[in-house]
Amino acid sequence: MKTRRLGPHLTVSAVGLGCMGMSHAYGGQDEQESIRTLHRAVELGVTLFDTAEAYGPFANEILVCKALKPYRDKVVIATKFGFRLDTSKKGANAMSGLDSRPDHVREVAEASLKRLGVEVIDLFYQHRVDPQVPIEDTVGAMADLVKEGKVRALGLSEAGSAIIRRAHAVHPISAPQSEYSLWTRDPEGEILDTCRELGIGFVPFSPLGRGFLTGKIQKPEDFGAEDFRRTLPRFSTENMAANASLVSMLEEMAREKGVTTAQLALAWVINQGDFIVPIPGARKIAHLEQNVAAADVTLLPEELKTLGDMLAPDKFAGKRYGDAAMSLTNR
Numbered sequence: 001m002k003t004r005r006l007g008p009h010l011t012v013s014a015v016g017l018g019c020m021g022m023s024h025a026y027g028g029q030d031e032q033e034s035i036r037t038l039h040r041a042v043e044l045g046v047t048l049f050d051t052a053e054a055y056g057p058f059a060n061e062i063l064v065c066k067a068l069k070p071y072r073d074k075v076v077i078a079t080k081f082g083f084r085l086d087t088s089k090k091g092a093n094a095m096s097g098l099d100s101r102p103d104h105v106r107e108v109a110e111a112s113l114k115r116l117g118v119e120v121i122d123l124f125y126q127h128r129v130d131p132q133v134p135i136e137d138t139v140g141a142m143a144d145l146v147k148e149g150k151v152r153a154l155g156l157s158e159a160g161s162a163i164i165r166r167a168h169a170v171h172p173i174s175a176p177q178s179e180y181s182l183w184t185r186d187p188e189g190e191i192l193d194t195c196r197e198l199g200i201g202f203v204p205f206s207p208l209g210r211g212f213l214t215g216k217i218q219k220p221e222d223f224g225a226e227d228f229r230r231t232l233p234r235f236s237t238e239n240m241a242a243n244a245s246l247v248s249m250l251e252e253m254a255r256e257k258g259v260t261t262a263q264l265a266l267a268w269v270i271n272q273g274d275f276i277v278p279i280p281g282a283r284k285i286a287h288l289e290q291n292v293a294a295a296d297v298t299l300l301p302e303e304l305k306t307l308g309d310m311l312a313p314d315k316f317a318g319k320r321y322g323d324a325a326m327s328l329t330n331r
């Protein structure tokens with residue numbers, strides 16, 4: 001597996017593995033299948049694994065610990081903090097506001113270290129920027145954890161470029177993480193330019209459009225009643241139907257190129273820059289294997305342009321988040 005740098009401190013596989021769906025958001029979890037997928041990922045040379053205390057909550061960090069403990073020295077484990085969690089609830093319902101106060105940062109880092117069963121968190125992200133706490137205070141607390149050897153590198157999720165710069169001035173940020181895919185291009189321009197300028201990485205989440213850009217999901221009935229995607233505007237019956245013809249074009253181009261639709265969508269993301277390391281979520285080994293192989297799909301500049309124009313985000317109906325979740329992104 002090819003490797004890429006996330007800032008000066010981390011070298012990771014060109015494609016990581018998003019672990020969220022194994023315990024959270026998408027329903028239908030199967031722990032044994034997830035563990036087999038995590039082990040296969042290590043075998044294939046995947047070294048970046050993405051989790052968060054909020055996934056479950058907690059269950060995903062515990063699962064990652066269980067599966068990856070034997071491979072601790074080979075893997076980079078990224079986790080996130082920053083939601084206030086109501087542990088009497090499950091899944092996204094447990095997220096009840098934001099909390100990036102320095103004391104809370106320290107507290108949740110200790111708890112994540114225990115759940116992950118590690119001495120050091122390789123990459124520690126703030127999950128969402130907390131408007132109540134100056135970013136300097138939060139990153140100051142994160143930097144103290146680095147000094148104490150409890151955290152190796154820092155990240156920010158869904159942060160705008162001004163916040164990334166202010167944070168980076170306190171302590172080097174290795175990688176901002178935000179949604180980025182053919183149908184979600186918000187990071188293009190300011191955010192990606194800032195990462196290039198600062199010489200840091202960028203980690204696209206949901207690079208397969210939460211599964212829609214694989215061509216395998218056509219209507220809300222294709223996933224369970226509890227699936228978080230049912231709450232997202234793009235996954236309404238109406239919007240999925242409106243967006244189907246765009247995915248058909250992607251499928252057609254993938255067929256011509258002899259790759260799967262998911263691989264073409266992922267290859268487009270991978271080819272946006274050598275500082276970019278997507279973390280597609282996959283619970284099934286067959287999906288993981290396809291996604292890993294996407295790192296070797298070559299796209300010519302004209303193919304990248306055709307794809308980018310053909311699937312321009314303004315052609316897709318529906319927003320990526322509803323208003324409440326959108327208001328938590330720092331834009």
Ligand SMILES: NC(=O)c1ccc[n+]([C@@H]2O[C@H](COP(=O)([O-])OP(=O)(O)OC[C@H]3O[C@@H](n4cnc5c(N)ncnc54)[C@H](OP(=O)(O)O)[C@@H]3O)[C@@H](O)[C@H]2O)c1
Pocket residue numbers: 017018019020021026050051127157158177178204205206207208209210211212214216262263279280281282283284286287288290291
């Ligand atoms: N920072 C944040 O706020 C944030 C938000 C969302 C996600 N994330 C992170 O980003 C990771 C990835 O995002 P995501 O899981 O939301 O979306 P995604 O990677 O765009 O898509 C995942 C979906 O695509 C399916 N899939 C994966 N590979 C496939 C393939 N080759 N063919 C067909 N279907 C395939 C998966 O199915 P199976 O699972 O059934 O294999 C799953 O339903 C998460 O796991 C999480 O770690 C971060």
